[in-house]
Amino acid sequence: MRLIRLFVVDDHVLFRRGLIGLLADMEEFEVVGEAGSGEEALRALAKASPDIILLDVNMPGLSGVE
Numbered sequence: 608m609r610l611i612r613l614f615v616v617d618d619h620v621l622f623r624r625g626l627i628g629l630l631a632d633m634e635e636f637e638v639v640g641e642a643g644s645g646e647e648a649l650r651a652l653a654k655a656s657p658d659i660i661l662l663d664v665n666m667p668g669l670s671g672v673e
Contacts, residue, residue: 610637614657616648618666626661644668 613636617623623641630636640655642648645666652660 608635611635612637612639612656612658614638614640614642614648614652614655614660616642616645616660616666617663618643619663 613630615623615627615630615638617626620643623643627638627641630638639657640651642651645668648660648662
């Protein structure tokens with residue numbers, strides 16, 4: 608079975624780490640990266656090559672919608 612590669616972006620560290628912890632317990636997912644802002648995510652995504660990005664749409668600066 609091929610793992611689904613996820614990248615998590617949220618400005619709330621506690622929420623982001625909790626979500627990553629939950630996903631780590633699921634065999635079908637591999638968390639390949641995380642970011643605390645939209646700007647940080649843009650810099651890291653080229654290296655991570657995720658299948659799916661879990662993105663907070665309400666972040667200061669560059670939001671998930673932008």
